[in-house]
Amino acid sequence: xxxxxxxxxxxxxxxxxxxxxxxxxxxxxxxxxxxxxxxxxxxxxxxxxxxxxxxxxxxxxxxxxxxxxxxxxxxxxxxxxxxxxxxxxxxxxxxxxxxxxxxxxxxxxxxxxxxxxxxxxxxxxxxxxxxxxxxxxxxxxxxxxxxxxxxxxxxxxxxxxxxxxxxxxxxxxxxxxxxxxxxxxxxxxxxxxxxxxxxxxxxxxxxxxxxxxxxxxxxxxxxxxxxxxxxxxxxxxxxxxxxxxxxxxxxxxxxxxxxxxxxxxxxxxxxxxxxxxxxxxxxxxxxxxxxxxxxxxxxxxxxxxxxxxxxxxxxxxxxxxxxxxxxxxxxxxxxxxxxxxxxxxxxxxxxxxxxxxxxxxxxxxxxxxxxxxx
Amino acid sequence: xxxxxxxxxxxxxxxxxxxxxxxxxxxxxxxxxxxxxxxxxxxxxxxxxxxxxxxxxxxxxxxxxxxxxxxxxxxxxxxxxxxxxxxxxxxxxxxxxxxxxxxxxxxxxxxxxxxxxxxxxxxxxxxxxxxxxxxxxxxxxxxxxxxxxxxxxxxxxxxxxxxxxxxxxxxxxxxxxxxxxxxxxx
Numbered sequence: 293x294x295x296x297x298x299x300x301x302x303x304x305x306x307x308x309x310x311x312x313x314x315x316x317x318x319x320x321x322x323x324x325x326x327x328x329x330x331x332x333x334x335x336x337x338x339x340x341x342x343x344x345x346x347x348x349x350x351x352x353x354x355x356x357x358x359x360x361x362x363x364x365x366x367x368x369x370x371x372x373x374x375x376x377x378x379x380x381x382x383x384x385x386x387x388x389x390x391x392x393x394x395x396x397x398x399x400x401x402x403x404x405x406x407x408x409x410x411x412x413x414x415x416x417x418x419x420x421x422x423x424x425x426x427x428x429x430x431x432x433x434x435x436x437x438x439x440x441x442x443x444x445x446x447x448x449x450x451x452x453x454x455x456x457x458x459x460x461x462x463x464x465x466x467x468x469x470x471x472x473x474x475x476x477x478x479x480x481x482x483x484x485x486x487x488x489x490x491x492x493x494x495x496x497x498x499x500x501x502x503x504x505x506x507x508x509x510x511x512x513x514x515x516x517x518x519x520x521x522x523x524x525x526x527x528x529x530x531x532x533x534x535x536x537x538x539x540x541x542x543x544x545x546x547x548x549x550x551x552x553x554x555x556x557x558x559x560x561x562x563x564x565x566x567x568x569x570x571x572x573x574x575x576x577x578x579x580x581x582x583x584x585x586x587x588x589x590x591x592x593x594x595x596x597x598x599x600x601x602x603x604x605x606x607x608x609x610x611x612x613x614x615x616x617x618x619x620x621x622x623x624x625x626x627x628x629x630x631x632x633x634x635x636x637x638x639x640x641x642x643x644x645x646x647x648x649x650x651x652x653x654x655x656x657x658x659x660x661x662x663x664x665x666x
Numbered sequence: 667x668x669x670x671x672x673x674x675x676x677x678x679x680x681x682x683x684x685x686x687x688x689x690x691x692x693x694x695x696x697x698x699x700x701x702x703x704x705x706x707x708x709x710x711x712x713x714x715x716x717x718x719x720x721x722x723x724x725x726x727x728x729x730x731x732x733x734x735x736x737x738x739x740x741x742x743x744x745x746x747x748x749x750x751x752x753x754x755x756x757x758x759x760x761x762x763x764x765x766x767x768x769x770x771x772x773x774x775x776x777x778x779x780x781x782x783x784x785x786x787x788x789x790x791x792x793x794x795x796x797x798x799x800x801x802x803x804x805x806x807x808x809x810x811x812x813x814x815x816x817x818x819x820x821x822x823x824x825x826x827x828x829x830x831x832x833x834x835x836x837x838x839x840x841x842x843x844x845x846x847x848x849x850x851x852x
Contacts, residue, residue: 411771412742412796413740413742413744413771413796413797414740414742414771414772414773418742521760522741522758522759522760522773523758524743524758525742525743525746525747527743527747528743528746528747604747607747632813633783633812633813633814635781635817637814638813638814638817639755639779639817640777640779640819641755641756641757641777641779642755642757643777646757651760652758652759652760652773653757653758653759653760653776654759654760654762655759655762655765655776657759657776658757658759658776658777
């Protein structure tokens with residue numbers, strides 16, 4: 293079997309949910325399952341393939357190992373975290389075929405939601421939140437928890453990033469970003485156990501050029517983009533792929549537009565919700581691209597972004613970006629159709645350019661004199 | 667070829683003299699008309715008389731406030747995404763310190779618009795709302811000469827303040843309640 297693989301590492305055969313795949317030795321069960329793809333892939337809240345050392349914290353990727361290996365076919369006594377467990381020759385793994393796993397995972401989701409506020413209507417991450425998806429997938433959209441949740445004040449991490457510690461599930465991904473992408477880690481996890489919290493050391497702002505990537509890696513809405521705060525719901529924006537010639541980063545991004553306005557810039561995400569790789573390197577983007585280039589002229593737009601059709605973001609059905617040709621003037625001899633009402637003259641929405649505001653809009657922005665003069 | 671057995675052959679025989687003066691048929695028709703004069707009328711004298719709506723009638727939208735008069739809506743956009751007619755638009759703003767008595771959540775709808783020309787009154791917005799913020803009331807949109815009068819902004823949709831405008835609020839609640847008499851006159 294190993295003769296077929298080109299790697300010097302001999303391949304091992306592993307069976308996940310009755311699907312057998314050959315992977316290089318040393319691969320984790322999660323990554324082997326990702327090579328199969330589809331439903332057999334365990335969800336992951338803390339594991340991030342582009343961040344070294346991540347994983348093993350959230351326990352959502354638990355799987356049952358029904359047979360350890362060909363040499364020792366005894367099952368593993370407890371469910372194992374698939375992101376941290378390597379495959380063995382002849383290993384038999386059960387993920388969605390095991391009721392034990394489903395039950396345990398639903399329990400893990402409930403535990404993650406213990407302290408997580410159910411403020412999805414307010415949260416900017418709603419619609420692309422992994423915890424939200426996970427909760428709905430396991431039928432745990434409500435909560436049974438009756439006690440006070442831990443609460444924290446909102447905190448600004450630098451001028452562009454807002455930390456809602458109440459929403460944090462302590463996956464540590466952002467600290468790995470700070471550790472591995474930026475030169476110097478200035479934020480980390482303080483305290484332990486129930487008191488653990490992500491914080492900047494001595495409220496030091498993160499001014500590193502790649503700090504914005506921690507917004508992208510955050511699986512929940514704990515770290516959000518302040519320049520996008522409350523500007524729009526994710527599913528009403530139009531995601532398009534765009535690139536620019538950036539000296540610092542790959543410059544390949546997703547623009548989240550409303551009309552021609554660029555409301556938000558993020559890195560491109562792959563099917564696992566992780567940053568896409570471009571030419572073998574993770575496509576992290578710099579803060580200049582993310583926060584400062586909020587005009588469509590800064591970007592070369594490639595086309596509509598690849599959005600899973602199961603995602604609420606696909607509800608806009610942006611499959612092409614050309615506006616359809618106006619056919620009415622053509623058939624009416626060049627005369628434009630007479631409108632009984634032009635909604636843009638009547639509507640009070642879309643009067644201000646939200647993308648030009650540095651942060652969330654306030655009541656003042658909407659009641660400014662320019663807004664009144666219509 | 668016959669598709670069904672229900673086709674009737676047309677009688678093409680020429681009418682007799684008695685038939686051709688139509689007297690009997692006219693009398694028959696007048697009889698029907700006269701009978702209907704004494705029957706119960708299907709119509710009412712609107713607007714002096716008005717019918718009550720059914721208990722589940724879905725009419726004009728109301729944006730709700732809580733008991734302290736704070737707006738419930740947090741501009742989550744679920745009504746707009748649920749709306750099959752795409753009649754709802756909104757823009758959110760962040761609640762500032764000192765505005766806690768106006769808005770219940772840290773985000774609120776600074777602009778909220780329903781295009782009543784597009785709305786099909788299906789009630790899916792009410793169904794989708796996680797904050798009990800939008801309700802369909804027991805009234806319908808009044809007629810208007812101009813189309814722009816049907817774009818309802820937040821000031822037209824919001825329920826009156828339960829503390830500051832108590833009477834108007836109670837009136838609004840009363841309008842929303844289903845009326846039990848089958849027919850009432852104004």
